Amino acid sequence: MDASMSSHALSGLNFSKSNTADFTRDRSLHACELPRQSSWRSGTTGRTFQNLKLDTSAHNRNLAGKTFCSAEACIHPLSAIESPSHIEEDKVGVLLLNLGGPDTLNDVQPFLYNLFADPDIIRLPRLFRFLQRPLARLISTLRAPKSKEGYASIGGGSPLRKITDEQADALKMALEAKKVAANVYVAMRYWHPFTEEAVQQIKRDKIKKLVVLPLYPQYSISTTGSSVRVLQDLFREDKVLSRLPVAIIQSWYRRGGYVNSMADLIEKELQRFGSPDEVMIFFSAHGVPVSYVTDAGDPYKDQMEDCIYLIMQELKARGINNDHKLAYQSRVGPVQWLKPYTDEVLVELGKNGVKSLLAVPVSFVSEHIETLEEIDMEYKELALESGVENWGRVPALGCTSTFITDLADAVIEALPSAAAMTTDTTVSEPSSFKQNPVGFAIKMLLGSFLAFIALLVFPAFKNQNV
Numbered sequence: 001m002d003a004s005m006s007s008h009a010l011s012g013l014n015f016s017k018s019n020t021a022d023f024t025r026d027r028s029l030h031a032c033e034l035p036r037q038s039s040w041r042s043g044t045t046g047r048t049f050q051n052l053k054l055d056t057s058a059h060n061r062n063l064a065g066k067t068f069c070s071a072e073a074c075i076h077p078l079s080a081i082e083s084p085s086h087i088e089e090d091k092v093g094v095l096l097l098n099l100g101g102p103d104t105l106n107d108v109q110p111f112l113y114n115l116f117a118d119p120d121i122i123r124l125p126r127l128f129r130f131l132q133r134p135l136a137r138l139i140s141t142l143r144a145p146k147s148k149e150g151y152a153s154i155g156g157g158s159p160l161r162k163i164t165d166e167q168a169d170a171l172k173m174a175l176e177a178k179k180v181a182a183n184v185y186v187a188m189r190y191w192h193p194f195t196e197e198a199v200q201q202i203k204r205d206k207i208k209k210l211v212v213l214p215l216y217p218q219y220s221i222s223t224t225g226s227s228v229r230v231l232q233d234l235f236r237e238d239k240v241l242s243r244l245p246v247a248i249i250q251s252w253y254r255r256g257g258y259v260n261s262m263a264d265l266i267e268k269e270l271q272r273f274g275s276p277d278e279v280m281i282f283f284s285a286h287g288v289p290v291s292y293v294t295d296a297g298d299p300y301k302d303q304m305e306d307c308i309y310l311i312m313q314e315l316k317a318r319g320i321n322n323d324h325k326l327a328y329q330s331r332v333g334p335v336q337w338l339k340p341y342t343d344e345v346l347v348e349l350g351k352n353g354v355k356s357l358l359a360v361p362v363s364f365v366s367e368h369i370e371t372l373e374e375i376d377m378e379y380k381e382l383a384l385e386s387g388v389e390n391w392g393r394v395p396a397l398g399c400t401s402t403f404i405t406d407l408a409d410a411v412i413e414a415l416p417s418a419a420a421m422t423t424d425t426t427v428s429e430p431s432s433f434k435q436n437p438v439g440f441a442i443k444m445l446l447g448s449f450l451a452f453i454a455l456l457v458f459p460a461f462k463n464q465n466v
């Protein structure tokens with residue numbers, strides 16, 4: 001059993017944190033390998049939602065090895081270890097968070113609009129927030145033709161919804177096999193079924209305990225962070241939901257089930273090469289702008305490096321000692337993204353005489369446009385042009401049974417930390433439009449104009465690949 005999961009409880013105004021694991025790189029320093037004492041279970045800490053960013057930077061410190069995890073943040077999920085067949089009496093819901101993707105080519109522009117309108121994707125200074133939507137409209141319109149080409153080349157839409165639904169069904173069955181009857185819901189951030197739709201269904205189904213499970217192994221402000229922020233807003237505004245006990249699993253890349261499943265896939269794909277030992281294992285992760293890490297404390301980069309370390313350790317334990325490399329793909333816009341960039345590294349490796357390469361997508365657990373188009377088509381072509389002769393790619397985990405079974409364990413382990421709700425209610429902030437419709441219209445007009453100027457200055461949004 002690997003307790004490699006951190007979960008947060010979401011409750012009305014209070015953000016009670018019960019973090020089941022923070023680790024250093026050295027497995028022997030596993031923070032939760034501690035005496036089996038109930039005192040390790042944290043109580044409600046009374047943190048506010050705004051503290052989410054502080055919580056994630058705590059992850060950072062832990063990964064840097066300076067602290068493991070604070071007593072208030074650690075929970076040792078012994079109850080789950082000692083009673084794996086724990087029977088849940090309450091009506092349980094599991095909410096899978098994912099990005100979402102356009103179902104058809106007509107959906108591409110509105111999908112992109114939703115994505116760029118997210119303040120966790122384009123992070124504007126507070127003073128310029130009024131530009132968010134006009135900018136999103138402009139960037140999505142300029143980007144849509146290129147994006148559509150990409151989606152057209154993979155069959156006319158994103159496979160994400162179908163795969164996520166299949167994962168939801170598989171998870172429900174895996175939970176049933178472990179004697180936990182649960183409804184599993186899907187909440188997409190930028191396309192159907194939207195988070196709002198899933199949350200309404202949870203309410204209609206009168207769910208009594210909810211576990212939120214992002215389908216991102218590593219935490220980023222731009223993925224899990226953004227989805228959780230939307231959830232928090234929806235819960236805060238609703239009397240029933242604000243009382244619902246919720247546990248949020250923040251990241252789970254350290255779980256044995258995930259690490260082993262990834263190692264299994266890599267081991268299998270290596271066997272397809274003529275000389276498996278000579279293959280470079282090339283991890284390609286979706287990038288984020290550097291400022292997310294340096295300014296906003298996004299733990300994504302640290303978690304990604306830690307994740308690769310763990311997978312390589314597992315491979316070494318199996319006698320697989322191939323060289324490996326991590327690079328970041330899919331950058332968008334004029335700012336600096338995490339380096340090294342996948343396209344640049346591929347050219348360099350080819351020039352340096354690497355002949356066999358196995359690409360491993362590592363930031364996502366289903367096939368999507370960036371595996372099917374960017375890696376399988378663009379990067380493969382670039383690598384072959386640069387001198388690589390043998391190319392392979394590890395499939396995304398999808399519904400791999402060891403992986404789904406482990407996710408079911410993660411859910412069961414998180415259940416006891418679902419927090420009791422507070423009875424506090426807040427008056428949600430009225431939107432600018434409701435407050436002052438004339439001022440809002442002027443801002444939108446001015447915003448559109450400034451966004452247009454910005455796009456003239458930063459044409460990179462139009463030209464660069466995602």
Ligand SMILES: C=CC1=C(C)c2cc3[nH]c(cc4nc(cc5[nH]c(cc1n2)c(C)c5CCC(=O)O)C(CCC(=O)O)=C4C)c(C)c3C=C
Pocket residue numbers: 099100101102112115120121122143146147150158159160216220222223286287288289332363364367368369370466
């Ligand atoms: C861990 C995964 C992801 C991170 C981190 C992430 C950050 C991020 N993404 C963009 C911009 C775009 N992403 C797009 C698609 C897309 N992104 C992810 C995952 C992460 N994004 C996935 C799985 C997908 C594919 C969805 C699908 O339909 O299959 C797109 C659209 C694609 C296009 O061709 O235009 C954009 C744009 C930013 C700016 C960002 C961090 C700030």
Ligand SMILES: [Fe+2]
Pocket residue numbers: 286330
């Ligand atoms: Fe993305």
